[in-house]
Amino acid sequence: MMQVSKLTDLYGREGLSPGHTACQGCGATIAVRQVLLAAEPPYIVVSPTGCLEVVSSQYPYTSWRVPWVHVAFENAAAVASGVEAALRALEKKGLGKRQKVIVIAGDGGTFDIGFQALSGAFERGHNLLYICYDNEAYMNTGIQRSAATPLGATTTTTPTGKLEMKKDITSILVAHGSPYVATASPHLWKDLANKVRKAQSKEGPTFLHIVAPCPRGWYFDSHLTIKVAKLAVETRIFPIYEVEHGRYRINYPVPRPRPIEEYLKLQNRFAHLLKPENAHILEAFKQWVESRWNHLLKMAEAFPL
Amino acid sequence: MYNLKTARLMTGNDAAAYAVKQSDVDFISAYPITPQTIIVERLSEYVASGELHAEFVATESEHSALSACVGASLAGARAFTSTSSQGLALMHEILYVASGLRCPIVMAIVNRALSAPLNIHGDHSDVMGSRDAGWIQIFAENPQEVYHYLIQSFRLAEHPDVLLPVGVNLDGFTVSHSSEPVEVLEDSVVKEYLPRNERPRLDYYSPATFGAFALPTHYFEFKVEQDKTLRKAGEVLDEVAAHYPSPEGRLRKIDKFNEDGRIAVIIMGGTTGTLRYAIKSLRFRDFSLISLKLFSPFPSRELVEAVSDADAVVVMDRSMSPGAPLHPLASNVATSLYEAGVSVNLISVVYGLGGREPTIKMVLEMFEKVREIARGGGKRLSRLFLGYQGDGL
Amino acid sequence: MRQQPSMLIPIVFEAGNSAQRSMANWRSNKPIIERNQCTNCLICWIFCPEPAIFMDESGNVQIDYEHCKGCGICAEECPRKAIKMVMESV
Numbered sequence A: 001m002m003q004v005s006k007l008t009d010l011y012g013r014e015g016l017s018p019g020h021t022a023c024q025g026c027g028a029t030i031a032v033r034q035v036l037l038a039a040e041p042p043y044i045v046v047s048p049t050g051c052l053e054v055v056s057s058q059y060p061y062t063s064w065r066v067p068w069v070h071v072a073f074e075n076a077a078a079v080a081s082g083v084e085a086a087l088r089a090l091e092k093k094g095l096g097k098r099q100k101v102i103v104i105a106g107d108g109g110t111f112d113i114g115f116q117a118l119s120g121a122f123e124r125g126h127n128l129l130y131i132c133y134d135n136e137a138y139m140n141t142g143i144q145r146s147a148a149t150p151l152g153a154t155t156t157t158t159p160t161g162k163l164e165m166k167k168d169i170t171s172i173l174v175a176h177g178s179p180y181v182a183t184a185s186p187h188l189w190k191d192l193a194n195k196v197r198k199a200q201s202k203e204g205p206t207f208l209h210i211v212a213p214c215p216r217g218w219y220f221d222s223h224l225t226i227k228v229a230k231l232a233v234e235t236r237i238f239p240i241y242e243v244e245h246g247r248y249r250i251n252y253p254v255p256r257p258r259p260i261e262e263y264l265k266l267q268n269r270f271a272h273l274l275k276p277e278n279a280h281i282l283e284a285f286k287q288w289v290e291s292r293w294n295h296l297l298k299m300a301e302a303f304p305l
Numbered sequence B: 001m002y003n004l005k006t007a008r009l010m011t012g013n014d015a016a017a018y019a020v021k022q023s024d025v026d027f028i029s030a031y032p033i034t035p036q037t038i039i040v041e042r043l044s045e046y047v048a049s050g051e052l053h054a055e056f057v058a059t060e061s062e063h064s065a066l067s068a069c070v071g072a073s074l075a076g077a078r079a080f081t082s083t084s085s086q087g088l089a090l091m092h093e094i095l096y097v098a099s100g101l102r103c104p105i106v107m108a109i110v111n112r113a114l115s116a117p118l119n120i121h122g123d124h125s126d127v128m129g130s131r132d133a134g135w136i137q138i139f140a141e142n143p144q145e146v147y148h149y150l151i152q153s154f155r156l157a158e159h160p161d162v163l164l165p166v167g168v169n170l171d172g173f174t175v176s177h178s179s180e181p182v183e184v185l186e187d188s189v190v191k192e193y194l195p196r197n198e199r200p201r202l203d204y205y206s207p208a209t210f211g212a213f214a215l216p217t218h219y220f221e222f223k224v225e226q227d228k229t230l231r232k233a234g235e236v237l238d239e240v241a242a243h244y245p246s247p248e249g250r251l252r253k254i255d256k257f258n259e260d261g262r263i264a265v266i267i268m269g270g271t272t273g274t275l276r277y278a279i280k281s282l283r284f285r286d287f288s289l290i291s292l293k294l295f296s297p298f299p300s301r302e303l304v305e306a307v308s309d310a311d312a313v314v315v316m317d318r319s320m321s322p323g324a325p326l327h328p329l330a331s332n333v334a335t336s337l338y339e340a341g342v343s344v345n346l347i348s349v350v351y352g353l354g355g356r357e358p359t360i361k362m363v364l365e366m367f368e369k370v371r372e373i374a375r376g377g378g379k380r381l382s383r384l385f386l387g388y389q390g391d392g393l
Numbered sequence C: 001m002r003q004q005p006s007m008l009i010p011i012v013f014e015a016g017n018s019a020q021r022s023m024a025n026w027r028s029n030k031p032i033i034e035r036n037q038c039t040n041c042l043i044c045w046i047f048c049p050e051p052a053i054f055m056d057e058s059g060n061v062q063i064d065y066e067h068c069k070g071c072g073i074c075a076e077e078c079p080r081k082a083i084k085m086v087m088e089s090v
């Protein structure tokens, strides 16, 4: 596996063309671009329904410079299973060649409606890299809550703020026995790129969870996307780590976390959390961040990579 | 009648699995459901023993099974799946994608009633619930036909002028689980009959986008084009069948029996045999029987030709369209007749729901009743139930 | 080599053809690179969502104004503050 160490290692490997219709400053698109810049060919991309699909594939146009397929919302992992197994069969029969398979899906297509297909594909052990760009809601249909929406965030279906915590998707995939599960942020492009390559180098189903700030649905100015991603990491809200065969490593330790309020106040979806009457929700949010971070520290200590 | 050297005792499900094996599929994904289960069990045995070189993916649901077939098909593989009833209903969303993305997937549909109430027995409610999904739909009457029609389905589906998925329907239990001698072809003969055609596929070295979305500016054209292609598939079917190495096994759109009968009965699937027996052995020579092998695209012309002179036309539906003016098959027949300007005495019969298979006695009673209606003359529509224990018949 | 089938099928064979579309009218602010400030480090490029930033033949980082939507991320993230966002003239 070729390590990525500088931007010129990635330049010229573009998998996504401009002329897509993502909102200005779309974090998901930045993440996807970075994934494709890093990915080792030959590969085929599968996406479910969602923002990425809609902004990139309006017939007769496509922004995909690589082979890409969209079938429906809840089945990207199943479609990918089919592509992967079919290519394996065709190669054995001399009718084709194996190519890697990468799923790039939103959080709705991963945490919620696509969860069964995802679990099935991981349990069956298909050779694929599943990437979730997490914009923490159903953005394509107009910012409705998903299982990835954090506590307190307003969406169009949680007008007074979500009451439940974010689902811990990475732990669930670790529990499937995946050889490689990791998180990444587009502001740490080198870490992200090398994680894509590492995941691709493994046999079996691997998972990469990427924070994808969404100016539209998180209500912040479009120039702040990378800042928001950075703050998510530096407040410990979105920890950057990897789990290889059940062994943990925190890739970006945050010894002195920035105050959580700094992250929240940039985004209008959290506006009400900073009001005095909602102090208890803010407290619960902070506790959630702390307990997850501590859990991660313990895992990294007990099962170090 | 049977060549004992080449005939084997098989159920409809065995025959399906055997045909799929000989068709050298590359990819199978399926989820078990009664009465389809045996097909996927047999196929996984064939794969495990190395008799069939394919990937068998036992998915976690039918929705995923068909989704995986779509992925496999777009990757260039010859893909097969099979289901029944609730499984087909769960696939519903992806049925439309498979045809819209022009995936030549073949599926054996072992017809079974839909819940509620839950019922594992045969009727056509499952496939009729999917009749507008843009698939080619074929109905087999017995295990022998299941065998022949499945093999021809692969060639039809993959024909460059078609590229559409095909469903081969067999009645749950009465066909899927009944054994009879089935004549099979040599492996090499089947292989030769099913050449590999190039078609667009997912490939890094020739990148294309599959499954783009279409705005109102394009969607309409795609759908009309798809409909045209499906209609044209009827002609391709004749060509595909004409090349089939077993002349008796060639798929014809309709199969006629006792053509001179004045009362025409139209039916699909396993119950055909019961009616044929009744007409032949019990001297209902005034009845002719039309067994429809192709439901979609609907062979209107052939059907009208066959029944336009009849004193009465009986259409046997093994499913209902609740609240609709007519049930699915009768509705298609009535429309075909109307379009041809033929007005007849039409009798719509619903039978066999939830596995209430008509007995000979029930059929005879129905025939008597139908004769009475036919004698009454006129061009009207009558509705009967066969075997319903309320006040239908 | 594959053939395009005779009938209309919803496949786009021209990979990446959305680049033929201009996004210029999405923009209300326009990034301008201050040439003498820029070190051609490509940081702005890796964070551009489109991408609408490229390196020209002489190795200079440039904005592709046909596709830039004016989000301002490049200006925000440039370590040399070499990019200014200026209002588009109407």
Ligand SMILES: Cc1ncc(C[n+]2csc(CCOP(=O)(O)OP(=O)(O)O)c2C)c(N)n1
Pocket: A028, A049, A050, A051, A052, A073, A074, A105, A106, A107, A108, A109, A110, A135, A137, A138, A139, A140, A141, A146
């Ligand atoms: C079965 C089904 N249910 C609902 C929808 C409507 N729908 C399309 S995209 C979407 C949300 C996508 O959310 P996510 O996966 O988070 O991706 P995002 O749009 O945020 O990128 C929904 C609800 C659908 N297409 N299919």
Ligand code: SF4
Pocket: A021, A022, A023, A024, A025, A026, A027, A028, A029, A051, A052, A055, A135, A139, A140, A213, A214, A215, A216, A217
């Ligand atoms: S809504 Fe959010 S995720 Fe969707 S295109 Fe816009 S910025 Fe990107």
Ligand code: SF4
Pocket: C033, C037, C038, C039, C040, C041, C042, C043, C044, C045, C061, C077, C078, C079, C080, C081, C082, C083
């Ligand atoms: S980030 Fe700034 S210095 Fe670096 S290439 Fe872009 S404009 Fe030049």
Ligand code: SF4
Pocket: A025, C031, C047, C048, C049, C050, C051, C052, C053, C063, C064, C067, C068, C069, C070, C071, C072, C073, C074, C075
């Ligand atoms: S303003 Fe946004 S779209 Fe334009 S070049 Fe800069 S980062 Fe790219």
